[in-house]
Amino acid sequence: MILGAHTQHHLDSLVTAWQRLRAQPLASAFSILVIGIALSLPTGLYLLISNLDRASSSLSEHTEMTVFLKPKIETAAALGLAEALRNEPGIRKLRFVSREDALLELQRSGLDDVLTSLSSNPLPHALVIEPTQVHPEQIRRLGQQLRQRPEVDTIASAEAWAHRLAALLDFGVGLTWMLGTVLALSLAAITGNTIRLQIYARRDEIEISRLIGATDRFIRRPFLYFGALQGLLGGLAALILSGLAILWLNQSVAELASTYGSSFRLAHLDAPISLLLLACGALLGLAGAWLSVAYTLRDFD
Amino acid sequence: MIELIDVTKRYPGGHVTLANVNLHIQLGEMVFITGRSGAGKSTLLKLIGSIEKPTSGHIKISDKDISRLPRTAVPYFRLNIGMIFQDHKLLYDRSVLDNVLLPLHLREIHGAEATRRARAALEKVGLADRERSRPITLSGGEQQRLCIARAIVGRPRLILADEPTANLDDDYAHEIMNILQALNEGGDTILIATHDQDLIARYGKRCLVLADGALS
Numbered sequence: 001m002i003l004g005a006h007t008q009h010h011l012d013s014l015v016t017a018w019q020r021l022r023a024q025p026l027a028s029a030f031s032i033l034v035i036g037i038a039l040s041l042p043t044g045l046y047l048l049i050s051n052l053d054r055a056s057s058s059l060s061e062h063t064e065m066t067v068f069l070k071p072k073i074e075t076a077a078a079l080g081l082a083e084a085l086r087n088e089p090g091i092r093k094l095r096f097v098s099r100e101d102a103l104l105e106l107q108r109s110g111l112d113d114v115l116t117s118l119s120s121n122p123l124p125h126a127l128v129i130e131p132t133q134v135h136p137e138q139i140r141r142l143g144q145q146l147r148q149r150p151e152v153d154t155i156a157s158a159e160a161w162a163h164r165l166a167a168l169l170d171f172g173v174g175l176t177w178m179l180g181t182v183l184a185l186s187l188a189a190i191t192g193n194t195i196r197l198q199i200y201a202r203r204d205e206i207e208i209s210r211l212i213g214a215t216d217r218f219i220r221r222p223f224l225y226f227g228a229l230q231g232l233l234g235g236l237a238a239l240i241l242s243g244l245a246i247l248w249l250n251q252s253v254a255e256l257a258s259t260y261g262s263s264f265r266l267a268h269l270d271a272p273i274s275l276l277l278l279a280c281g282a283l284l285g286l287a288g289a290w291l292s293v294a295y296t297l298r299d300f301d
Numbered sequence: 302m303i304e305l306i307d308v309t310k311r312y313p314g315g316h317v318t319l320a321n322v323n324l325h326i327q328l329g330e331m332v333f334i335t336g337r338s339g340a341g342k343s344t345l346l347k348l349i350g351s352i353e354k355p356t357s358g359h360i361k362i363s364d365k366d367i368s369r370l371p372r373t374a375v376p377y378f379r380l381n382i383g384m385i386f387q388d389h390k391l392l393y394d395r396s397v398l399d400n401v402l403l404p405l406h407l408r409e410i411h412g413a414e415a416t417r418r419a420r421a422a423l424e425k426v427g428l429a430d431r432e433r434s435r436p437i438t439l440s441g442g443e444q445q446r447l448c449i450a451r452a453i454v455g456r457p458r459l460i461l462a463d464e465p466t467a468n469l470d471d472d473y474a475h476e477i478m479n480i481l482q483a484l485n486e487g488g489d490t491i492l493i494a495t496h497d498q499d500l501i502a503r504y505g506k507r508c509l510v511l512a513d514g515a516l517s
Contacts, residue, residue, distance in 0.1 A: 005409035012406065208390045211352065212451070213379035213407050301372075 009221065017225035020198065021233075031194050031230060036237025038187050039281055042180035043242045043269070049172040051266045052165070065139070066097075067127040067146055070153040078125035081151050085127065090142045093130035099123045124153060137166055184284050187234065191227045191288030198223065199296045206300060220293045224286055231285020235278040243268055302327055303349060303459070303490070308358035308368075310344050318344045320514040321358070326492065328363075328458070331485040333501045334494045336511035342494035343387075345511065346461045349492065350382055351375050362459070380408060383452030383489075387464035389444045391436040397423065397447055398432040404455045422454035423447075426480055442473030449480055453489075460484060462493045466500060474500060 021028045069078050075098060082096040097105075102123040107115055131142050140163055143155050199206065206219055246266045257264040269277065305324040311317045318341040326332055334342050347353040348360055351367050360368040370378055392400050401419040405411070410418065423429050426446040428439075436444055445465060452460055462481060466474035478500060485491045495501065501508050510517045 005411055008411040009406065009409060012411070205392055205394075208392060209403065209407070210376070211379070211386075211390060212384060212404050213376045213382075215373075215376040215407075218376075218407060 009218070013221040014225045014229075016222040017229050020222070020226055021229060028230070031190060032233045032237050034190055035187050035231060035234025035281065035285070036241055038183045038190070039235055039238035039277065040241040040245075042176050042183055043238050043277060044245060045172065045176045045179060046273075047242055047246065047266070047269065049169055049176060052172070053169055054267065055264055065129045065131065065143065065146075066156045067129060067152055068154045068156065069125045069127070069151050071122075071124045073125060073151050075125065077151060078127075081149065082127055085129070085146075088145075090132055090138070090145070091129050092132040095128040097126040097128055099125050102126060140166070184280070187231065187281070187284045188288030188291070191230055191285045192292035194230065195223050195227055195289045195292040196296050198226065199293065203300070206297075210300075216297060219297065220290075223293045224289050227285040227287075227289020227292075228282045229285070231288075232278055232282040234285065235281025238281070239269065239274055239277060302361075302363065303492075304359075304361040305345075305348075306359045306361070308348065308355045308360060310341070310348060310353065311356040317514050319348070319355075319511075322514075322516050324509065324516060326490065328490050329485070329488055331482065331491040331504075331506045332493070333504075333506055333508040334492060334511060335496055335498070335501060335508055338496065340511040341514050342496075342511055343463050346463050346492060346494050350384055350461050351378050376407075380404075380455060381457050381459065383455065383457040383460040385445070385448050385452050385460065385462035385465045387467050389436075389448045391444060391447060391451075393435065393437050395435075396432065397428060397434050397436060397439070400436060400447060401450050401454050404451055408455055419450075419454055422450040425453065426450045427476075440473075442469050442476060445469060445473070445477055446480065449477065453484060458489055460489055460491045462491065464495055465493060466495065466497060478504060 069081070073081075078098070079096060082094055085091055086094045099121050102125075103115065103121050106123070129142075129146075131139055146152055146155060206214075209219060246268050250265050253264065253266050303324070303326040305322050308319055308322045308324075309317065310319040318339075322345070334345055336342050344353065348355055348368075349362070351370055355368050358368065359366050367378055392403070395403075398416070398419055401422050402415055405415040405418060420429065420432065423432055426449050428443060428446055428450060431439065431443065436447060439447060449465070452462075460481070465477050465481065469477065474497070481491055481493065482504065
């Protein structure tokens with residue numbers, strides 16, 4: 001196949017960059033590992049959050065909300081409300097627990113002595129609801145809707161828990177972005193420094209090439225490919241490191257999940273996010289290389 | 302035609318290497334530039350090759366003023382010139398063939414065409430059988446011939462040679478000069494900076510003498 005001269009030079013630059021990486025295997029491996037570790041930290045945090053999100057959804061499948069009605073609400077009104085809510089969107093199952101049934105349950109739970117000392121049944125009617133939507137935000141919204149009903153007194157549910165989890169996840173997302181930004185800068189700095197050292201090591205070659213007519217673009221290109229390649233391999237290292245971490249942690253997670261009767265396992269990055277990680281690594285490496293080449297080549301003028 | 306008009310080169314610190322130099326060289330000429338060490342021979346070639354800029358004055362090549370070329374245009378100008386350096390300036394971590402391929406890659410010539418042209422240039426300087434060698438394994442004369450092959454592979458019409466026979470014994474010097482003379486007979490313009498008076502006398506070409514920064 002005959003390639004255009006421009007494409008051919010890009011190809012040559014890529015091959016040169018690969019050869020330079022291979023020429024110093026130990027130094028290259030360390031740089032790639034450092035980049036991999038730097039990238040694996042936000043990746044790990046992202047995985048933690050996405051798995052927590054998934055776990056919360058999975059746990060919510062078994063989550064019930066207990067809606068306590070006001071004490072003055074009569075049985076007929078409570079049953080009417082139960083009927084009305086049963087067809088509401090967002091509610092998968094609804095079970096009416098009368099104040100009598102609730103008292104019986106309490107008595108069975110060993111509080112018989114305490115309850116017999118009371119003159120009347122202090123418990124209200126309650127509705128035990130299983131939501132169709134399991135995301136914490138949706139649980140919160142359903143709670144809000146139910147609270148607007150005049151019959152409803154309080155809701156004991158996963159709502160507070162969902163609230164806290166949602167806040168925690170939001171915090172986690174913010175932390176991931178912050179860590180990601182800081183570590184992205186460090187990745188660019190690592191690549192930039194490697195490239196700077198390379199440029200100085202190839203000072204003679206650069207000066208000779210310039211003497212015989214090399215443009216800055218010609219000189220810059222292999223270094224840019226080097227930076228992108230190093231970043232890409234760093235991304236790959238991060239992918240492998242986080243994969244190994246998931247594999248290792250899943251043993252403990254399996255044990256913990258089994259105690260809840262769940263088969264939950266930590267999931268690894270899916271294909272689009274994995275590709276995004278690799279692309280981010282390559283782009284950050286390229287950016288670091290670009291800055292480094294631009295500044296360092298100026299010293300040669 | 303190469304034309305220097307009132308060219309002065311003053312280095313930082315005030316040292317004047319060339320002072321108001323005026324010069325005309327016809328295309329296809331072979332010209333020696335001589336003078337004592339530090340007379341400004343190399344500086345004159347560097348100015349013509351746009352490796353350095355004159356402090357004042359104009360340098361015209363084929364009526365184009367190259368003394369004020371923007372930085373980004375300089376590499377493209379240099380592609381039209383073949384430069385032979387006294388210290389060879391070879392890439393010692395590359396093969397002989399790779400050294401000759403480099404100017405072709407700069408001209409975006411790659412693949413079989415580039416290899417064919419590089420081999421032809423090596424053939425011309427008698428290094429065809431050394432294409433896989435590293436330059437460090439070549440003798441001084443061979444390294445200079447390799448430098449010539451690199452200079453001519455892009456088929457420039459102007460060749461600037463800075464002391465191309467320095468540190469070479471007579472036989473090697475003669476070989477190098479024969480190659481340069483053959484290129485000149487092929488129509489190339491060749492400027493040779495040398496302090497070797499015997500060499501200049503032997504070839505009987507125009508000789509410009511630099512003394513105290515001025516041409517005589």
